[in-house]
Amino acid sequence: MRIGIGYDIHRLCAGRPLIVGGVHIPYQRGLLGVSDADVLLHALIDALLGAAALGDIGAHFPEDAPSSQGADSMVMLRAACRLLAEHGYRPLNIDANIIAEQPRMAPYIQQMRVNIAAACDMEPGGVSVKAKTAEGLDAVGRGEALAAQVIVMIGDIA
Numbered sequence: 001m002r003i004g005i006g007y008d009i010h011r012l013c014a015g016r017p018l019i020v021g022g023v024h025i026p027y028q029r030g031l032l033g034v035s036d037a038d039v040l041l042h043a044l045i046d047a048l049l050g051a052a053a054l055g056d057i058g059a060h061f062p063e064d065a066p067s068s069q070g071a072d073s074m075v076m077l078r079a080a081c082r083l084l085a086e087h088g089y090r091p092l093n094i095d096a097n098i099i100a101e102q103p104r105m106a107p108y109i110q111q112m113r114v115n116i117a118a119a120c121d122m123e124p125g126g127v128s129v130k131a132k133t134a135e136g137l138d139a140v141g142r143g144e145a146l147a148a149q150v151i152v153m154i155g156d157i158a
Contacts, residue, residue: 004051006043009147021112038073043148089154099147105131
């Protein structure tokens with residue numbers, strides 16, 4: 001078994017959809033980024049790749065690649081899981097924190113868990129997603145950004 005950790009943060013801005021964990025969340029601002037900027041999935045991809053010692057999200061999905069422009073992070077997550085499988089690994093457990101002042105994430109967490117489990121070929125019971133606030137502190141606390149932390153356990157394909 002191997003353990004990986006991932007972190008990501010994206011600025012909130014007008015004129016973009018808010019997509020977290022593959023879920024479109026109604027909100028007046030979205031996350032700024034080259035792809036759909038799904039902060040949760042980006043942190044998860046980094047955790048998975050890191051656990052397998054396969055680099056990071058930027059190594060496999062470079063910002064300057066035409067395919068990264070507006071990319072769907074669920075597609076990127078499925079590709080990362082295929083890459084793990086090619087190296088003999090599979091995700092065993094995912095534990096994630098979304099850090100956001102607004103909007104409230106609780107109504108969307110179950111769908112995020114289902115989305116992530118499907119993309120990683122896991123049961124939803126192996127995926128934990130929790131929502132936290134920054135208690136008014138830092139860029140997240142001021143409502144300028146959303147962040148995510150993820151830890152994963154991967155193991156050999158049996």
